[in-house]
Amino acid sequence: MRGSLMRGTQGPDIEQDESVIKMDGVSKRFRIPHERKFTLYEHIIGLIQGGAHTYEEFLALQNVSFTVAQGETFGVIGPNGCGKSTLLKVLAGVLYPDSGSVKVTGRVAPFLELGVGFQPELTARDNVYLYGAIMGLTKRDIDRRYEEIIDFAELKRFENMKLRNFSSGMYVRLAFSTAIQTDPDIMLVDEVLSVGDEAFQQKCGRKIDEIRRSGKTILLVSHSLDTVRELCSRCLLMKDGRIVFLGDTESALKEYDRMRKEKS
């Protein structure tokens, strides 16, 4: 997938400062109506009864600005409900910000959930092609990578089996391998590093390390502070939709520790 929201803003100026992710003053607010209306009928009834639309506003992101440089592994941490996932979804292009601008340069692979778009009625092979297509690859691209994907997942024997007959372990293995082999420039990862058995986890860890070393950009959202400490060079600490701290990982983790102690 390419960051099509942001196309047209790719220019020489961005390549100069080497930032591949750039968020500038981004805010996102959700409206939570007191009474949710799903149908036209309910809307019409609502109009007749004359009750005003009442809803609560919830600011998931408030004036968030940061940049991530090419090749950086960048962590996002914070307590539950601090806006991490919203941030990731805005970067992935799934949610549109209410204000501010987002620029993402290059092919983005959002790992918000593994196996997005997988269809249980299709074979493993067909699902690999489906997922590749979702990522915007052409058939030839996928042909080239297919063997690698199926080998990495260790599912060569089952490639023609329907996905609904897969165990959950096989399912995540296939999903992870497919996603990782689409050769993204930027990976947005939301706590999906722990997949499969231990051997496979180690393999995934090595693969991610390899990707990191090859100069790809990774944005990692995680609760596992150990993972963050191990992988990330810089971190963003969030609370209630705002940036509390932005800087090197050690200081960010200390700050987070302090924040949690204050609270308790």
Place this chain on the structure above:
Amino acid sequence: MWIVEYRELIRILTISDLKVKYQSSVLGFAWSLLNPLLMMLVLYFVFSRAFNTGQENFALYLLIGIVTWRFLANGTSSSILSIVGRPSLVTKIYIPRQVLVLSTVLSSFVSSLLEFFVLFVLLIAFGVKLSGNILFFPFVYVAYFVMIYGISLALAALYVYYRDLNQIWEVFLQLGFFLSPVVYPLTIVPEKYAELYMLNPVTLVMQINREILLYSEAASASSLIFVTIAAMLILVIGSVIFRRLERRFAEEL
């Protein structure tokens, strides 16, 4: 352009949609072709007596109307669900959401072409002489496709917010079925409403199809231009509605 960039996804989604459609019914593929034929038979016995107009080849006249209408009815009522039906492709990953609507309409388009293929066979079997005017068919049908795609964009986007729209749309389709000359000859439309009646682009598509397939006439330039403009207009309106509503899809699903 997203159509080019995501052509592989459009192709795969269209094919998987067709597979599901034809595997889920017992007679599968045959049934989908039998359906319009049975409908034609029923309507033929009812309406050939109702309007004793001496319409030439009334059975085939009906069938062209039915097959043309079915593309609109099936295309829109399946694509209205195309966004809501695949929530993970909207909320978990970014793809141009039009892809979902387009692939559903394309799958209906393929089904409709198959029905037309059977229609061609029947035309020949009934001794209708097909002339070079048949070359108008691809053009008219592509314009019709664009129209249906435009309507589907608007419906699929609105359905995200109004989940009873599919039922309302069914009523509109019922109404449209009788406001278009599917089952009756154009001659029964009262003179004073004729102009208003002909503003319905579906009527024009249907009539052009009958002229070029059944009566070996050339399609008139004016009606071709009208259909083209109508298709473009509907596409633009549909796209504008879709773009505006698309921004909050992920929040509503």
